[in-house]
Amino acid sequence: MTDTKVRYQEFRLPDVGEGLQDAEIVRWHVGAGDTVTDGQVVCEIETAKAVVELPVPFEGVVRELRFPEGATVDVGEVIITVAPPDAAGPPDAAGPPDAAGPPEEPVRTPVLVGYGAAAAPTARRPRRAAPAPAPAGRGADRPRAKPPVRKLARDLGVDLDRVRPSGPHGDVTREDVRTAAATSAGPAGAPGPAAPGSVASGPAASGSPAPGSVAPGSVAPGSVASGFVASGPVAPGLAAPAPAASAPAAPGPVPAEAYETRVPATAVRRATARAMTASAFGAPHVTEFVTVDVTRTMKLVERLRKDPEFAGVRVSPLLLAVRALLFAVRRHPEINASWDEERQEIVLKHRVNLGVAAATPRGLLVPNVKDAQSLTLPRLAAALDGLVTTAREGRTTPADLAGGTLTVTNIGVFGIDTGTPILNPGEAAILALGAIGPRPWVHRGRVVPRQVTTLALSFDHRLVDGELGSRVLADVAAVLHDPRRLATHG
């Protein structure tokens, strides 16, 4: 540590879970020039599992943060560098970190468990003879397949990522692998757009070595290098084709990078993408609409805003829409349910954990109010308020997001009439509240301007029939048309 060559130390993103591939930097607690101590928390990261605080393993002066907040960083990447406290001069004396010229010598990077000793660019390190069997993708995106099927795919040189699964839970089956192998090895010499990693496997699959390759088991020390490239297997059980040997085909015209920008997806965006795809294509959606005169609800909102019991909390049409939905749930509890695909059962939920879709700096989040059915209206208002404020400040916890049973989305705030919302995965219904505004309306036999909105209810048709969905939506509309129903029909 006191070596004169020590200029700065690097902290690499550790694997804080077990087998994480990357994490998103949510917040930095320090900046360049700040003094830090060993064990001081310098940032929060969000992994696939949790938000975690990271303590820096050095003391000294922060020289550089390598990634901004919001960046997704691979495990093992340097995220922060720290100059030792006894290093001469302030951090800036070293010049801009990315300036051209010979880089300073970083020292003593901590060893990341499971990733071996930190490898400086010049370090000599062993490289595997066979391609690493683990796929490079994130664990969650790995194609599902049982271990023997994986082995078959490896033996046949089939890239599981490119196999269309036909198994019961989207699993890749043996047949899928064989079909894929037959397709890619089929027309001899066909120059089609074969996937990288699935070509050049014909000879390997048939067991005869490729021309120019070294027979398995006969790798002589002097021929090691050529052995890698051409013969995959050097040891029993590790047989695999070498994808590096087959250059991926570059089909199509010149890519038009000039006309597009690629933005790395944040953890929240990726989670949203997965959830929406799973829901949209996993649960058959039906959406129904009803247009309703909500003039009385708007008057009630005005009155409640002046009510001392609601002092300090936001009273909005959304609050009454939520209350109307809770009213409908009390009369039709079967809507507060989910479908258990595995066990072919309907799960009736005893609590209503009511989610509200919130646009936040980190993306769309749907935190939920726990036990919403048990709350008085002032407490419900406070809970919704707190939920949205917390979400906008980026402090929503996993507990806030877990366990939702029904959701309300307020697209009316954007001036939109209505829409066909996608269910929050695992929930049976979602209510969309449209824009509220004056429209010509037939009221007591005359066309007069009234406050009107359109409600949309999407529901999961596997467990909610049209009758139930319709009754729920009609109940919500009836309450918003005449909120006195809360007292008379609840």
Next chain:
Amino acid sequence: MTGDGVRLLAPDGTRVPHPEHSIDLSPEELRSLYRDMALARRFDAEGVTLQRQGELGLWPSLLGQEAAQVGSVRALRDDDHAFPSYREHAVALGRGMDPLALLRLFRGVDHGDWDPAEHRFHLYTLVIGSQTLHATGYALGLAKDGSESAVVAYFGDGATAQGDVSEAFNFAAVYGAPVVFFCQNNQWAISESNERQTRVPLHQRARGFGFPGVRVDGNDVLACLAVTRWALERARRGEGPTLIEAFTYRMGAHTTSDDPSRYRDAAEVESWRAKDPLLRLERLLRAEGASDDAFFAATEAAGEELAARVREGVRSMAAPGVHELFDHVYAEPHALVDEERAAFDVYRAAFVQEG
């Protein structure tokens, strides 16, 4: 016996009389119990920090369970044996283990294969509950040797759902093995709460097997010490096993790979924070004039010193030699292991060096 169980020290630091279990400790003994708990807590916090820095693969935090561990291990005689699960860091320190031995396991540089005979502290066991069988067998062996030593088996509430634990209970009861089953009921088997694991309070299980079961306030170091001492004396007298259910709480995550906010309420954690084991002993020490600010400052300084030693020790741990993989497969040289070692060398030689 319901509620929190045997209690000698209330959360507010006042002593509680008990008809069967009482304890008379000198101020020096009280201070050393506090010191052991504080050092264990600081050591444990350093384990979490080191994991977050990428220096350890995993760390199971004992935060909140200091009294259960320090109180029980203090009841052991030097010749007694402790069979831990994997969270018994304070028990390990209490037996005189080098803290770095534990960290080598969680850094993955060895298999946690310390010599169990050296401190009569057996190997960390990650297979849930199986150490209760090892402990029972070992205890029976001690009895058959005519020894007066006894054995404590440590396990958690989750382990009570394992067949191994029931088998150990039955075997120990039938043969009168001198073993104390010390269950730290920290309320959560990872994300499964007590009510999802058992239909009766855990200490009542013992009755069905034919030996006594006692619940003790697991955050009360005095009660844990008194009841464990009583159970060990029963074992030495040949009266067979005892089950102690130390009713406590895991304040942290199950391990560093876990996020407890997903499955338990913050309010529950807060309610247990009020029962903190160190805080209540600190209150007693101050109320009885047994310790002053200087003592607590010195204890904290000792904790920082321990943490610094551990930190440096972990960061300078040498990577293991590859042949160590083969060293402990058999006690004696073995032809098959020799063959595999040679094959592994050939395999490693097939790697290239990148210039």
